[in-house]
Amino acid sequence: MLSLAVIIFREVLEISLIIGVVLAATRGLAGRNRWVWFGLLGGVAGSCVVALSAGAISQAVAGMGQELFNALVLLLAALLIGWTVIWMRRHSCEMTQRLRAVGQAVAEGKRPLHVIAVVVALAMLREGSEIVLMTYGVMVSGGTAAQLLAGGLLGMVAGVGLGAAIYYGLVKMATRYVFSVTGFMLAFLAAGMVSQALELLGAAGFVPVLDMPLWDTSWLLSEHSLLGSILRTLAGYSAQPTGMQLVGFVLTLTVLTLLMRTYGGNARVAKVEVEK
Amino acid sequence: VAVLVAAVACDLARASAAGADQRILEKSEEDKRAGDEAGQAVEDARPVLKKEYVIEIKDHKFHPAKLIVPAGKKIKLRIVNLDKSPEEFESYDLNREKVVAGGGKITVYVGPLKPGTYSYFGEFNPDTAQGVIIAK
Numbered sequence: 001m002l003s004l005a006v007i008i009f010r011e012v013l014e015i016s017l018i019i020g021v022v023l024a025a026t027r028g029l030a031g032r033n034r035w036v037w038f039g040l041l042g043g044v045a046g047s048c049v050v051a052l053s054a055g056a057i058s059q060a061v062a063g064m065g066q067e068l069f070n071a072l073v074l075l076l077a078a079l080l081i082g083w084t085v086i087w088m089r090r091h092s093c094e095m096t097q098r099l100r101a102v103g104q105a106v107a108e109g110k111r112p113l114h115v116i117a118v119v120v121a122l123a124m125l126r127e128g129s130e131i132v133l134m135t136y137g138v139m140v141s142g143g144t145a146a147q148l149l150a151g152g153l154l155g156m157v158a159g160v161g162l163g164a165a166i167y168y169g170l171v172k173m174a175t176r177y178v179f180s181v182t183g184f185m186l187a188f189l190a191a192g193m194v195s196q197a198l199e200l201l202g203a204a205g206f207v208p209v210l211d212m213p214l215w216d217t218s219w220l221l222s223e224h225s226l227l228g229s230i231l232r233t234l235a236g237y238s239a240q241p242t243g244m245q246l247v248g249f250v251l252t253l254t255v256l257t258l259l260m261r262t263y264g265g266n267a268r269v270a271k272v273e274v275e276k
Numbered sequence: 277v278a279v280l281v282a283a284v285a286c287d288l289a290r291a292s293a294a295g296a297d298q299r300i301l302e303k304s305e306e307d308k309r310a311g312d313e314a315g316q317a318v319e320d321a322r323p324v325l326k327k328e329y330v331i332e333i334k335d336h337k338f339h340p341a342k343l344i345v346p347a348g349k350k351i352k353l354r355i356v357n358l359d360k361s362p363e364e365f366e367s368y369d370l371n372r373e374k375v376v377a378g379g380g381k382i383t384v385y386v387g388p389l390k391p392g393t394y395s396y397f398g399e400f401n402p403d404t405a406q407g408v409i410i411a412k
Contacts, residue, residue: 003402003403007399007400054362054375054377054380055377055378055379055380058374058375058376058377058380058381058382059380062383063382063383064383066374066375066382067374129375130364130375133362133364133375133377133400134362134364134399134400136361136362137361137362137363137378137400137401138361138400140360140361140378141336141361141401199371203371203372203384203385204385205385213371218368222368223368224368239371240371
């Protein structure tokens with residue numbers, strides 16, 4: 001039961017960290033929670049579909065379908081998270097300009113909500129489908145429902161708990177900093193996803209250049225330890241990054257930072273939005 | 277924060293303990309291998325590269341659990357799952373992670389590897405599904 005709990009904890013942790021940061025960054029958008037729920041439901045349904053199609057996905061593209069699929073999911077999520085960062089930045093400017101036209105601002109606030117639902121669903125897809133497969137495996141191999149339920153719940157509660165801690169930690173932060181901090185966290189999240197996608201593409205042999213690991217820091221911090229997997233999700237930590245991963249990571253971070261600066265509101269603008 | 281720090285500290289301690297276990301395991305594996313080889317005729321130091329290497333999963337175990345491949349070459353692994361339940365081929369040493377559906381098969385490319393022992397496991401059944409790839 002405990003080993004099941006540990007595995008589920010790991011998968012749930014990755015999901016809940018991503019969602020925690022996205023939620024903290026988009027706090028204050030009217031009607032957001034409803035879309036987050038849509039995203040969660042879509043993620044669960046999508047995970048089941050992906051789990052059912054695991055065999056077919058694997059066989060596709062000369063046996064490299066799984067890597068390709070996961071890489072595409074990551075790249076799409078990174079793109080949408082990047083877009084959310086920019087939108088939030090620009091939005092805080094617009095909000096100050098229309099400070100008195102509250103109705104307008106709320107209507108404006110509806111725009112990125114679909115995107116947030118999709119980001120939440122995508123974040124769940126990879127790890128969620130693994131949870132479904134593993135649960136199915138335990139059932140086929142004659143595990144009892146009680147074991148499954150206890151292990152699953154324990155892992156899930158622990159994983160969601162850590163994600164919630166990140167969320168409330170960010171929300172509690174001084175309003176002066178919260179928007180710039182969550183903006184940069186989203187940028188790191190997106191850069192890490194690009195790096196992971198390139199890692200998968202490299203493993204599948206789709207990256208013809210710079211596909212060897214540059215260094216190995218697994219002796220210092222394993223990606224599979226608790227701290228390692230938190231840093232992997234939040235900051236794109238990789239113990240054995242390939243050259244292409246490093247290029248992708250730095251490029252994503254640079255582009256997003258530049259765009260944030262171009263569209264950026266200042267600290268005062270962010271504060272005004274939070275107070276509303 | 278205190279809880280998080282405590283959790284991290286605890287995790288680090290566990291990781292280093294696991295590392296120690298791993299080293300002991302590798303050591304005994306090496307001893308065993310030395311024994312095996314002494315019993316047989318002297319093996320070639322450099323195994324010949326095959327087109328692909330098949331590893332089967334049956335009753336949540338890998339067969340062969342010990343695979344010897346040439347170092348410095350790109351290796352194609354075919355992992356065939358004969359069980360009804362899905363499995364995930366995962367290796368921290370090789371930096372690979374891939375789901376194998378029940379009754380399905382996957383291809384995994386690894387290497388070129390430096391000489392050494394690389395362990396892998398089935399993430400869904402880590403108690404029984406353990407194996408190593410030895411590059412020579």
